[in-house]
Amino acid sequence: MSTASDADDDQTGRFVRQPNGRIRPLSPHLQIWRWHVTMLASILFRATIGAASFGAILVIGWLTALAFGPEAFAGAAGFMGSPLGLIIGFGLTLVLFSFILNGARHVYNDTGNGLSVPSANLLSHIAVWGPVVLAVLFWVVLFASGRVSL
Numbered sequence: 001m002s003t004a005s006d007a008d009d010d011q012t013g014r015f016v017r018q019p020n021g022r023i024r025p026l027s028p029h030l031q032i033w034r035w036h037v038t039m040l041a042s043i044l045f046r047a048t049i050g051a052a053s054f055g056a057i058l059v060i061g062w063l064t065a066l067a068f069g070p071e072a073f074a075g076a077a078g079f080m081g082s083p084l085g086l087i088i089g090f091g092l093t094l095v096l097f098s099f100i101l102n103g104a105r106h107v108y109n110d111t112g113n114g115l116s117v118p119s120a121n122l123l124s125h126i127a128v129w130g131p132v133v134l135a136v137l138f139w140v141v142l143f144a145s146g147r148v149s150l
Contacts (some may be wrong), residue, residue, distance in 0.1 A: 014026055036121070037121055037124040037125055037128060038120055038121065038124045040124070040128055041102065041105075041123075041124035041127045041128050044098065044127075044128060045098065045102045045127070048094075048095045048098045048099060048102075051091065051092070051094075051095045052092075052095050052099070055092045055095060058088070058092075061076065062076050062080075065077075081148075083150065086148065086150070090135060090139055093135040093138055093139065094131050094132065094135045095131075097130065097131035097134040097135055097138075098127070098131040101126060101127045101130045101131060101134075102127045105123045105124070105126070105127050108123065109123075
């Protein structure tokens with residue numbers, strides 16, 4: 001239990017006196033917390049939301065090009081077949097697999113399973129590294145089958 005002397009003697013700034021007079025420790029910051037894979041999985045999942053928004057804009061552009069006729073569609077298809085377009089496509093594949101694996105992790109956790117530290121770490125590792133492995137395998141198959149080329 002924190003006492004008034006904790007805040008008065010505190011040289012580190014770890015305690016604060018609240019307006020009601022109670023002494024409480026400050027909330028821990030990222031500099032205090034030790035990084036672990038569950039934090040990384042959470043942050044990456046949130047980052048994929050922004051990337052998916054970018055992907056949605058590309059889909060709208062592709063549909064717009066489709067609506068404007070064959071010439072506009074050929075331009076959009078040419079961009080997506082360019083090296084930059086392929087890099088964007090690979091990134092969006094990462095986003096897709098991240099959504100699938102993180103969604104499965106969250107559904108599993110919602111059932112009350114996988115909440116112990118070892119299982120949460122394992123599921124987070126799968127959610128962080130699984131999309132990379134799956135996206136690479138997916139694009140290897142695309143290139144090997146001749147559906148995509150440089």
